[in-house]
Amino acid sequence: MRASALALLASLAAPIALAAPAAAQVRVSFVAPERYTDAENRYGSGLSKRVVLAEMRRLFEMLGDRALAPGQTLDIAVLDIDLAGFDQPSFGPSQGVRVVSDVTPPRFRLRYTLKERGRTLLSAEETVTDLNFLLRYARSSSGQSFYYERELLRDWFQARIAERRPPRS
Template sequence: MRNKLVICGFAALLCSTIYSAELHSAEVEVKWQQPEKFTDIQPSNDNRKVYRERVMKKFDEFFQQLAAKLPEGYSWQVTVTDIDLAGDVDYFAGGAGNALRIVKDLYSPAIKFNHVLRDNFGEELLNEEEKLRDLGFMQTIGQNTNSNDFHYEQTMLQNWFNKVLLPKVEQHSAALPKVSQ
């Protein structure tokens, strides 16, 4: 009986955490501009369209995770215009028609996107084009231990978000007049 109560309590805590995260995050809309023409969303051993859709879904999730760090009421519109995944597909390395994605320093991840960020009053804070490339993606400590799909790309986006976008949002929030209660 006690185990059931602990499990129910944990489930309630988890649900309330998820619910509060949804309440305290920005809305994000991700659009894809001609993904079939992107520099590198090449599958190694998968259907091209299926793989492209998997990549797009994963990047949608990355942008959702980042938007969760923005203040409530903000809206963020992102249009992805190019992706170059870490590594390169070698169609001869796998032998017998099995391609492999080879990840080396030479094949760094990159992403290009346009984005518009609006505050909770609808005021446009940013309207910019970003061109990110992580040339040192293999030198970061702990990078090679994570086997998540598109880990290098996710880390590149997180680093940009934390170093560039969040400080701009915090600066804007600090400049707003304080409302007395």
Template structure:
């Protein structure tokens, strides 16, 4: 009797699990194209590796939050210019990023392809800029890595991909 029950319930269980997996299929894939050529990234620096991880992680989380379940987004990062500028430090090999205000906003040049149900619905190359980054009061820069870039990407993502955005 257990074998008979299992033979009936197992196919049903597989269908249910397959449907649930398909429903959570929204995905963001981030590719860093020639990061050694980026405006503000030295591919050997800890900051560059941390920034790329942060950018990728932020975009993936934004996708989970704002993309429809049947959507896939591929983002090719073409250039990164972080907020502020690197200044030499007294500690050898450890330059310090200094936020100098309006003159040093973050920007990321990217190309993206949004697919829904396997069909391309939007494709574009653009430069995302955080022009008002110094006037923000909702950023806790001391406790967060790359807060200006995160805020800039969040604003851009919501404008482009949140339900109802065009």
């Protein structure tokens, strides 16, 4: 009886599984991260490059899950990262702080290809930055890491990937 019930469930579930569209997928690669402009604090405080890259990968994957349609894939090669602000040496246990000002916006150099069922929809290389980032992204009191980078990439993802607006020249 138990075996026949399992067989019945399996036969009912098979057409549903076959009819489900392929899930969207984001693949992120970091090209020569040892040469990135600024992906870690040089003075020993803050997050390591490994943690920064893992967080950027997670962010791209999360944005892809929200914006990509089933059957679409996005390959992103991160060619350079320059986090918002700059490292300022200091004395004491922290050994340095990140100072954010309007002259130090976050900047990413990306090469990306968006495909749908193997057909290329969009492919480009561009530098993603916003010189007005302090005016556009009112800092929340949440204290989350990479706030400006998140907002910049969220806006870029919406414009470029979700809405497929071409890069500005």
